[in-house]
Every structure is written in structure tokens, then in C-alpha cells.
Amino acid sequence: MIWNSMSDFWHMGGYGLYVWGSVGVSVVVLVWEQVALKKRTEAILRSLRRRARAEKMDRELA
Amino acid sequence: MSAVRPPIAAAAQPRAGVHPMKALMAVLRRDLLLAMRRKAEVLTALFFFLIVSSLFPLGIGPEPALLRKIGPGVLWVGALLATMLGLQRMFYSDHLDGTLEQMVLSSAPLPLLVTGKVIAHWLVSGLPVVVLAPVLGLQFDLDAGALWILTLGLLIGTPVLSLIGAVGAALTLGVRGGGALLSLLVLPLYIPTLIFGAGAVQAHLSGQGAAGHLSLLGALLALALFFVPWATTAALRISLE
């Protein structure tokens, strides 16, 4: 193990802000991408389901 | 069985009519005529180049040493922007009145017609920049040698800008947000030309000689002349279907 203590790890030899700023933003960006994708998928599925319900009602009333 | 040619084969015979170069000249002449009828549009781009080049010293300060440093870059960026202003003109009005479709359908090779249009665009948007640049270069305290390299670079480079711009104009034909979108598409592709063109003057000023840069500009021109007509043709066919 190259770190003497947990606080050394977070400190990153004084460069903690830069290293964790990079890691942090990367995680945020990639998580955001997944969230946005989930929302996009939900949106299209919702609209498809709405359409299925509408067609079902049309058929039942016909 | 007599040699009765089916209609399609007959139509595919080279027509006794238009020689391809004549078609190019016809398109070139027509575009020039149309541009002359709308002088205001043409002159606007030129005045834009003038004003933008003057804005930078106003924004940065009149110190000659500094101006000499930024001059080539500023003038090249001005040339880029002035060229871009006129790009929409290349295809749009012909598209509106149906002439473009006629060109696409005609028997003359479309890449050649496109080349004619690009030459017209350059004559109207690029060549004036080349002529004005040495004069504007004086504003930036550039010496005669630097002005010569600047002008030569612009002479080789502005056709490249018109060529690359043609692809962008064809792709964004009739598309929403055309002008801004065209800039977004085309400006990254302009960057090598900018780097070699402005770099040539800076290399000259620092004593290294501009030969390398100018040769690279020449190479870009050769590449663009070879590929752009085909790419633009493909883009036009896509935009017009």
C-alpha cells in the first residue's frame, strides 16, 4: 500500500482538489449520461404505451 | 436484328451538346452576373472584413509591436469570417427558384458545375479580401515582406475556404438555423488553413521563412480541389431528394 493513511489518500500530496475534481466530474458526467438515457427511454415507452391504450379503447368502442 | 437502341441507352449517349468546361463557364458567368446585381450583399461582406480588422486594434491597444504580432492572425480570422458570410449565397437562391434542381438533373457533370459556383464565390468574396489585405496590413505595422507573404497566403488560402465552405453550404441547404449551423460545421475545418496562413507571416517575421507554410497551404488547396467537388455533389443530392 502506497498511502500511509486515509487522509494522505484524500490529500493526494496537495493535489487533492485537482485529482478528485477530475474523478468527481467524470463520475458526475457519466452518471448524468445514464440518467438522461433512462429518461429518454422512459419517454418513448410512455408515449408508446399511451398509444397502445388509445388504440385499445378505439377497438373496444368500435 | 437491327441495332435498334432502347431509349435509355440512347439517352445515355454523350450529347452532342454541352462541353463540360462550357457548362462550368456558364455557371460561373451566371453566378457572377447575379452577384453583380446584388452588389450590396457582396460589399457588405467586404466592409465586414474591414471593420472587424479595425476592431481588434481598438480592443487591444495601438502599440505597434503588439499589433505586428496579432495582425496576421486578425486578418486571417477576418478573411475566414468574411468568406463565411457569403457561403449561404452559393446555393440558396438557386435552390429557391428551382435552378439548382435543374443543375443536378442536367447532363453536365455536377462536380464541374459546383466548381464553377465555388470559383464565382471566391471571385466575389475571396479575391477582394486578398486585394484589401495588404492595405489593412499597414494598420498593423507589417513590413513589405510580411505583407507580401500575407497576400500570397490569402491568395492560396481563400479558395480553400470557399471550397470547404461549399460542402457546408450544400449540407445545410434549407435547414433550420442555417447560418449559425453552417459556421459551427465549417469553422473547425477552416483551422488548418488559418494556422498555415497566419503562421506563414509569423514564420517570415521571425526569420524562419514562410516556404514551408505556403507549401502546406498549396497542398491543402490541391486536396480541396480534388475532394470537395465530389463531397459537395453528394451533399447536394442528399439535400435535394
Next chain:
Amino acid sequence: MSHRLINWFKLSSPYSFYPLAGRMIPWFWALTAVFGVIGLYVGFFVAPTDATQGDSYRIIFIHVPASWLSMFIYIIMAFWAGMGMAFNTRLSSMWALSLAPTGALMAFLSLWTGALWGKPTWGTWWVWDARLTSELILLFLYLGFMALHAAIDEPRRADRAAAVLALVGVVNVPIIYFSVKWWNTLHQGSSVSLTKAPSMAQTMLWGMLLMALCFWMYSIAAALKRLRAIILEREAHTDWVLRLPEATA
């Protein structure tokens, strides 16, 4: 046809590929996790502190993979866009469209981490070194591709126009990189270069490679998920989509 031969062409229809993509995604996520855990472990717990740059160099375990992926994805995107145009296969163009946003995000991450690496190393938030500048231009190329596609209403025309743009872009990328490198080396004043990274210890190299694999697997997983959404959106009128269980619940 022998039952041992896979009919590859069957896979080029959205109908066939949609369920296959769905089955592939978890596998790519698993690979992402495996490579990520090992890569981050090597990068943050095994690779030693650098003599000159201290621990700030560890940013390369994200910066370099993001850069590689942004360039790799652009080429793949242009390839599939070209395939879609040449063979008129809708799925190829949809795949190119799925890759674009992920590639653009990789380019953005490369720029962001590059800036954060540049600040402690060179003192400024932005250095105009050849790699970072080319990366910025690559981001513009991605944005242009996405903007052009979004601006054209008719999907097939949008696919083809964006394909021409991507192909023109891919030809230009080496030219742009060369010109920027030229520009950078001539201005000797700014001889900073992120490529002059610490001469790599073995462990550093391994960490970078593992993280690159992690990002690669992630990109495929993300793009596959986007592809499935695009397929649903574009094929919404077809029978098979309307009969999907998730579309009728």
C-alpha cells in the same frame, strides 16, 4: 444455408438487433466494472507517486483514456455513418448517431481533466498544447455532427447529411492534428506539452490501459442503450415495436 453460419445481414435490421442489444448491455456493464475496479486500484493504490508531478499525475488515468476513446469513437462513428450511406442500412446510421453523444462527452472529459492536470503542472487552467487543442476541435466536430442531424427533420436525409459531414471530418482530423502540432512546436515559448508526461513506470502504463478498456466497455454499453431508445423512436410505427411487452404494459 448451413445452420452453423450466422446470417449477419439479419442483424442489420432494427427488429433483430434490438433484443440482441438489450442482452449485450449487462455484459458490457460487467466488463466496465471489472476493468474499472482493477484499473482504479492499480492507478490509485499501486502506481507510485511521480518524482516530478507528485500525485497530480494520477489524472492521466482518466484523461488519457477519455482522449483515446473520443478519437476512437469518432472514427467508428464516421465508419458506420459511411456504411449506412453506402448500403442504405438504417441501423448503421442509428449506431453512428448513438455513438456521437458518448464521444462528445469523452472529448469534454478529456478537456476538463486536461485543464485540471495543467493547472498544478503548468500553472494555467488552459494550455494550448497540440493534444488539448485538437481535442477541443474534435469536440466541435462532434457537436457539428449532432447539430446537423438534429436540424434536419427527415431522418434518412439527416442520417446521410451527417454521414457526409462525419466523413469530411474524419479526413480532416489528421490534417487538423498535424497543423495544430506544427503550430504548437513553432511557438517555442509555450513548450508545455501534456504529452511530455512522466516516463511511465510499468504500473502507470497498466493503470492507463485498464482504464482505457473500462471506458471502452462503458462507451459501448451507453451507446447500445441509446441505440435502443433511437430504434424505439424511429420505428414507433412498426408492428413489432407496438407489440413489445414494455410498450403495451
